[in-house]
Amino acid sequence: MARARRITPGAEARRALLVDVLAAVVLAILALSLAAGIGVVGFFGLPLLVLGLAWIGGERLLARIRSR
Amino acid sequence: MDAQIAEDPVGARRARARPAPLAPWRRLRRIVLLATAICLIPAGVSYLGSMSGPHNVGLGVTSVEWMRGHGGNGIVSQIENWYYTLTAPSKGGPALRSLPAVGVAGGGDGESASQPYRPPRIEPLIHPALPGEGVWRAAAAHAGPEPPVLLTTFRSDPEYPQFVAGVAWIDSRRTRLAYVPGLAEPPEISNRGPAEVPPARRRGLVATFNGGFPLETSNAGLVYRGHTVETMVNGIATLVEYRDGRIDIVRWEHGANPGPRVWFAKQNLPPIIYGGQLNPNLSDGPEWGATVNNAVRVWRSGLGIDANGNLLYAVANDQTVGSLAEILKRAGAVRALELDINEDWVSFITYRRRGAVDPSNLLPEIYRPSDRYLAPDERDFFAVYARGRW
Numbered sequence: 001m002a003r004a005r006r007i008t009p010g011a012e013a014r015r016a017l018l019v020d021v022l023a024a025v026v027l028a029i030l031a032l033s034l035a036a037g038i039g040v041v042g043f044f045g046l047p048l049l050v051l052g053l054a055w056i057g058g059e060r061l062l063a064r065i066r067s068r
Numbered sequence: 069m070d071a072q073i074a075e076d077p078v079g080a081r082r083a084r085a086r087p088a089p090l091a092p093w094r095r096l097r098r099i100v101l102l103a104t105a106i107c108l109i110p111a112g113v114s115y116l117g118s119m120s121g122p123h124n125v126g127l128g129v130t131s132v133e134w135m136r137g138h139g140g141n142g143i144v145s146q147i148e149n150w151y152y153t154l155t156a157p158s159k160g161g162p163a164l165r166s167l168p169a170v171g172v173a174g175g176g177d178g179e180s181a182s183q184p185y186r187p188p189r190i191e192p193l194i195h196p197a198l199p200g201e202g203v204w205r206a207a208a209a210h211a212g213p214e215p216p217v218l219l220t221t222f223r224s225d226p227e228y229p230q231f232v233a234g235v236a237w238i239d240s241r242r243t244r245l246a247y248v249p250g251l252a253e254p255p256e257i258s259n260r261g262p263a264e265v266p267p268a269r270r271r272g273l274v275a276t277f278n279g280g281f282p283l284e285t286s287n288a289g290l291v292y293r294g295h296t297v298e299t300m301v302n303g304i305a306t307l308v309e310y311r312d313g314r315i316d317i318v319r320w321e322h323g324a325n326p327g328p329r330v331w332f333a334k335q336n337l338p339p340i341i342y343g344g345q346l347n348p349n350l351s352d353g354p355e356w357g358a359t360v361n362n363a364v365r366v367w368r369s370g371l372g373i374d375a376n377g378n379l380l381y382a383v384a385n386d387q388t389v390g391s392l393a394e395i396l397k398r399a400g401a402v403r404a405l406e407l408d409i410n411e412d413w414v415s416f417i418t419y420r421r422r423g424a425v426d427p428s429n430l431l432p433e434i435y436r437p438s439d440r441y442l443a444p445d446e447r448d449f450f451a452v453y454a455r456g457r458w
Contacts, residue, residue, distance in 0.1 A: 009089075012089065013089070013090075016089070016090065016095065020095055020098050020099050021102060023099045023103075024098075024102030024106060025103075025106060027099060027100070027103035028102075028103040028104075028106035028107045031103065031107050032110065035139060036139030036142070037138040037139015037140060038110055038111040038114055038138050039111070039135035039136070039137065039140030039143075040135075040138070040139045040140050040143065041107045041108070041110075041111050042112070042115060042135070042140075043135060043140055045104045045107050045108045045111065048101075048104050049101060049104045049105060049108060052097065052100070052101040052104070053101070056101075
């Protein structure tokens with residue numbers, strides 16, 4: 001009987017990232033093909049990306065302040 | 069686990085240092101942001117490529133035009149509708165004491181047996197009339213007894229007594245109209261040319277004025293030098309030049325094929341005046357193109373033709389499609405189409421001296437520079453050249 005393969009948490013995180021990247025690629029292809037044009041993608045995408053990055057940045061900043 | 073930690077203290081420290089697996093919503097956020105970043109790559113490449121080309125308008129206008137041209141026309145039009153509705157002018161207000169000076173010399177107020185045809189004075193709508201209101205004046209100092217272009221201004225709406233319309237009359241016997249493709253409009257064309265009035269032809273230049281809507285928003289066709297650039301559409305107002313040089317504004321009914329007689333044809337939306345009457349359907353509808361609503365007050369321009377076959381150009385701020393049609397009808401147009409709109413695109417320029425020297429906008433509020441068409445321009449436009457001696 002084969003032993004269950006141990007997966008380190010780091011490998012698990014990398015696998016999750018790979019799955020997420022693949023899902024993002026599929027989502028991007030879907031969005032680009034369904035949108036009326038890349039102008040629409042840019043119009044909605046740029047603020048979404050800026051807000052998302054600001055959200056993550058804000059979270060990290062708060063976490064750093066709390067850990068002090 | 070405790071036993072494991074006791075056996076392997078280094079591994080235990082690593083395990084404690086590693087972050088916990090991402091919560092599902094954080095993974096979803098990551099996926100969405102990654103997808104957005106991927107989507108923005110082709111958009112960014114296209115945008116930067118477009119911005120790196122030659123332009124004669126600001127980054128904001130160019131960006132809006134890029135978005136219009138890449139599927140975002142509906143969004144841009146909706147935002148414009150909101151903006152212009154919120155900033156709509158109020159009725160009434162103090163009366164004007166004078167009108168902007170146009171032209172250089174008296175052009176005559178009417179026809180007489182001894183003189184060539186001149187359009188009659190535009191009857192003022194608001195009384196008492198202001199000095200020079202509706203009176204035609206020659207556009208150039210050296211125009212002689214038969215000026216090819218006459219200019220005037222008048223207050224176009226009694227409910228808005230501060231609105232001033234600029235009107236130009238172009239003598240079709242003494243001029244020749246030329247369509248000039250711009251840097252970006254029409255988007256697909258062979259023999260685009262210099263996108264400005266060619267220097268070699270400037271000696272005979274009398275006037276220049278803006279073209280119509282971009283092809284993608286005008287529901288319309290274009291024929292350039294006898295070749296179909298965009299398929300012609302029946303029922304659409306069409307400025308047409310025949311190979312014999314004759315100009316007309318018609319409601320197109322000849323199908324997709326322009327035929328051998330047509331040298332140039334530019335379509336733009338349904339006619340706003342036809343058979344001397346306003347189009348009864350000047351309210352909004354899909355036939356009016358993918359642009360701001362017809363009832364929105366904005367800079368608008370239009371081109372008409374009078375009963376004698378001469379062209380009439382009108383431009384004014386804060387106009388609806390209906391009020392623009394009223395201006396052209398009052399000026400004598402029996403058929404007319406709407407041309408481009410918005411402060412960024414309307415221009416009517418005359419040249420007070422030979423050789424395209426001393427250019428002047430028809431209305432002082434037109435913010436685009438008066439030498440606009442003497443350098444490459446974004447959009448297509450029309451140049452008016454004098455026939456014969458000038």
